[in-house]
Amino acid sequence: MNLLTEAKTLINENIRDYGMYIALLVIIITFSILTDGLFISSRNISNLLDSAGYIAVLAVGVMLVIVIRHIDLSIGFLAGFLGAIAAILLMQVGMPVYLVIPVILILGTIAGLFTGFLVAKVGIPAFVATLAGWLIYRGAILQVTEKTGTIIVQNDTFNAIGNGFIPSIMQVNGLHLLSLLVGAIGIVFYIYSAINNRKNKMKYNFDVVSKEIFILQLVFVSSIIAYITWILSGYNGFSWTVIIMLLVVLVYHFFTTKTVLGRHIYAVGSNPEAAHLSGINVSKITFLVFGSMGMLSALSGILFTSRLQAATTTAGTLFELDAIAAAYVGGVSAAGGVGKVTGAIIGAIVMASLTSGMNLMGVGIAYQYMIRGGVLALAVIFDVTTRKKGK
Amino acid sequence: MSEYILEMKQISKEFTGVKALSDVNFKVEKGEIHCLVGENGAGKSTLMKVLSGVYPFGTYEGDILFEGTVQQFNKINDSVKAGIAIIYQELALFPDLTVYENIFAGNEVKNSGIVDWNRTIVEANKMLNKVNLDVNPETLVKDLGVGKRQLIEIAKALSKDVKLLILDEPTAALNENDSENLLELLGELKKQGITCIMISHKLKEVIAIADKATVLRDGQTICTLDASKGEVTESLIIKNMVGREIDDIYPKRSKKTFGEKVLELYNWSAYDSKLGRQVVKNANLHVKQGEIIGLAGLMGAGRTELALSIFGNAKSYKLDGDLVIDGISTALNHPNDAIKAGIAYVTEDRKGDGLFLIQDIKNNISVANLYGISKNGVVNQNEEIKVADEYKNSLHIKASSLEQVVGNLSGGNQQKVSLGKWLFVGPKLLILDEPTRGIDVGAKFEIYSVMNKLIDQGLSIIMISSELGEVLGMSDRVYVMAQGEIKGELQIEDADQEKIMQLATL
Incomplete structure (x- = not known):
């Protein structure tokens, strides 16, 4: 009895955070029913996550840009352009892949820092500065692919990033062993940090949920991780794309919640004037966020080129808007100061699930766009109304 | 007897439990210049907002009679139609539009719905003549100085057939020359039969120009002084402005021993290039270890700007002069530098730029x-x-x-x-900007107690405050600022409300 009321108030109070997860669950269940379980099949989930990868990493970066009250439109074509550069370095220059990847990431960071310079030092509105970048990088892709057209990448190591899977070590009953291990480590790590967190909160008399609810939460999240692991292990296991995504989430989650710089980002986002008067170097933070955005654009370009095994003339088209949409579905606030890394990733997965599910059902592309637009609008309406209720 | 153009009777206005105005009576005769004076928060601006319809009819109690009839203004436009125009301290012009577009903004010269720009320019020229302003009406407003902008505001008001012109601190941002011009112009407008209400902190101006002066204090009318009876004098105005009882809510400090100087300023000036004027002029000041310095003055005196210029030049002013910390001349270029040097600044606007x-x-x-x-x-x-x-x-x-x-x-x-x-x-030095504004008495006392505790621990404090009681109750020494300058330094034993107000209204 008590448990039920507590669960209710908990959901009521945190509806904004939980809303996304609930929406994702509803989407998954709906599509699974509509496609007779095809949607939830190992192969489809694996493909879905792989196709979400290059948007998801962009969404994490642009989420932080939106948190500090800016925007970046250039990221799509920057990703496309850097992907093309990667292909050129690999195929035409003959640079080894272990050099290409860091070079591309550094180039991306430099491009991002330059945007940061325009915004923080020259004082150009981010919308205009990055719109200029959008045009420039679009032209740049066309320029570098002009003679050759599509550049086919014939490098197995590079192509594995977007298509390959982590090695299995051995198969157990047809399941992927290393993937199972990764999943198990994930569960242990999650349970450990959740218990640790709860202990700390109790030590300082913070409000914590009751023991029963807490165990329920642990079981719930653990079983989701276990289920995804099990599904993926039934196919080829964790792909390199999923591993990279997980790493980005881990690093950025840690960075935004535990480090001084991460905290400064949110301070700048929630009140730039107060942040300045608190001794925070606002332009340094702006540089940092745009620099990270550039690096993640480069990563996105690598993921996409590798997935296609080719650099095309139109690579990167509309990535920026998909990423921004994912960030908003993930609960970032245009007013600044609010947004989570986990939210951005879930937002990207929600959008990818919609595409995947509708593809399986054979929904026409026209309706797909409209439905995705509707979901974006709904997500933001939900966010705005729950925020009002909170105050 | 001359007739009253405006009578405000028994006006009361409440903001969620706080009385801003209680039973204020305010009468203005036709054709006179009537000054409204009082401390910050005395209710001057609130009264004018009631009059102009910013606070619509029904949100206040009492009656407004304009030209003999009771008025019920529901929005600003209603009072404008009746012939009342307010010019606020922050001018409401469009900097990127021309002078003539500004003068007739919202009041366009039209032929069946289409703006007649040629006639607009002709009319604008007439208005510019009326305010003795010799500029090309096609100039952009952003290319004009503050003084001229003020005149354009007045021209704008005149274009609407204004009968009662209200000016809120019109000379606060002007230099002496521009101020004199403006006051002269008000005299001329008076001859043309325009009645004028002027809110001002500068008593010299009030004395020079006012036919009558009404003093407000704590939301009440204290008195109306008549120049023709020789009542508009500095001493009488100040006496009525400050007559507030000082409650004994200031906790006593156990010891008063001061150490070395922790902060010194020599010929310290700050120029705000965004506003295009000097916000701090030639300030000389020092703070000793263990001291509470009261920085008194009226709104816009430059106290916050002085604090910001010390606190790592947070607003990027152009600075001049010497800043000495612990005996060493220092340059602080970012709030972070100031924090490292041991200075902390608690802002006035908690919600805006503090938290x-x-x-x-x-x-x-x-x-x-x-x-x-x-x-x-x-x-x-x-x-x-x-x-x-x-x-x-x-x-x-x-x-x-x-x-x-x-x-x-x-x-x-x-x-x-x-x-x-x-x-x-x-920090070693804590700058508190209006530390008790908008908080209740109990919390005030707690803040004062904390201040005393910090002094006992060896800190020094600069307290910017517009509340004279607070300044006198807490400080060891008082500097008074007005118009960006430090007008005087008072030892606490010599300081009283009249002396501070006298310096603040110089």
Whole structure:
């Protein structure tokens, strides 16, 4: 009895955070029913996550840009352009892949820092500065692919990033062993940090949920991780794309919640004037966020080129808007100061699930766009109304 | 007897429990220049907002009679139609439009719905003549100085057949020459039969120009002085402005021993290039260790600007002069430099530029000193909670937990969070800008007690305050500012309300 009321108030109070997860669950269940379980099949989930990868990493970066009250439109074509550069370095220059990847990431960071310079030092509105970048990088892709057209990448190591899977070590009953291990480590790590967190909160008399609810939460999240692991292990296991995504989430989650710089980002986002008067170097933070955005654009370009095994003339088209949409579905606030890394990733997965599910059902592309637009609008309406209720 | 153009009878106005005006009576005769004087928060601006319809009919009590008939203004346009125009201190012009577009903005010269620009320019020229302003009407307003902009505001008002012109601190931003021009113009307008109400802090101007002066204090009319009877004098005005009872709510400090000078300013000037004027002029000041310095003055006197110029030049003014900290001449180029040098600044506008309202208490307290509780750039969150908890207890911050969002706290508790944030950086010199504005008496007393405790621990404090009682009750020494200058320094034994007000209205 008590448990039920507590669960209710908990959901009521945190509806904004939980809303996304609930929406994702509803989407998954709906599509699974509509496609007779095809949607939830190992192969489809694996493909879905792989196709979400290059948007998801962009969404994490642009989420932080939106948190500090800016925007970046250039990221799509920057990703496309850097992907093309990667292909050129690999195929035409003959640079080894272990050099290409860091070079591309550094180039991306430099491009991002330059945007940061325009915004923080020259004082150009981010919308205009990055719109200029959008045009420039679009032209740049066309320029570098002009003679050759599509550049086919014939490098197995590079192509594995977007298509390959982590090695299995051995198969157990047809399941992927290393993937199972990764999943198990994930569960242990999650349970450990959740218990640790709860202990700390109790030590300082913070409000914590009751023991029963807490165990329920642990079981719930653990079983989701276990289920995804099990599904993926039934196919080829964790792909390199999923591993990279997980790493980005881990690093950025840690960075935004535990480090001084991460905290400064949110301070700048929630009140730039107060942040300045608190001794925070606002332009340094702006540089940092745009620099990270550039690096993640480069990563996105690598993921996409590798997935296609080719650099095309139109690579990167509309990535920026998909990423921004994912960030908003993930609960970032245009007013600044609010947004989570986990939210951005879930937002990207929600959008990818919609595409995947509708593809399986054979929904026409026209309706797909409209439905995705509707979901974006709904997500933001939900966010705005729950925020009002909170105050 | 001459007739009254305006009678405001028994006007009362309340803001969620706080009486801003109570039974104010205010009468203005036709064709006179009537000055409205009083301290900050005396109710002058509120009264004018009631008159102009910013606070619509029904949100206040009492009657407004304009030209003999009762008026019920529901919006600003209603009062404009009746012939009342207000010119605020922050001018409401469009900088990127021309002079003639500005004069007729919202009142366009039209032929069946289409704007007649040629006639607009002709009409604009007529209005410019009336205010003795010789500029090309096609000039952009942003290319004009503040003085001329003020005149364009007046021209704009005249274009609407104004009968009663209200000026809120018209000369606050003007230099002496421009001020004189403006006052002269008001004299001329008076001859043309326009009645004028002027709110001013500069008593010299009031004495020079006023036919009558009404003094407001704490939302009440104190008296109306008549120049023809020789009543508009500095001493009479000041006496009526400051006659407030001072409650004995200021806790006593145990010891008063002062150490070395921690901060000295020599010929300190600050130029704001955005406003295009000098906000601090030739200030000389020092603070000794263990001292509370009161920085008194009226609104717009340049006290906040002085604080910001010291606090790492937070607004990027062009600075001139010497800033000496602990005997060493120093340059502070960013608030972070100031924090490192041991200076903390608690802002006046808590919600605007002090706190992070959407974040919780813990984050607000730690934000200025996160590096102090981190290792290799990673925040020690246990340490953070411990520190925040200490300040929550020692400052008696009332909240359900450290995770409560600061935007939901009361004003007094928000101020304590601000204090906690700045105490956590471990300052030697604390600058408090209006530390008790908008908080209740109980919380005020707590803030004063904290200040005394900090002094006992060896800190020094500069307290910017517009409340004379607070300045006299808490300070060891008082500087009075007006128009960006330090007009005087008073030892606390010699200071009283009249003396401070006299310097503040120079």
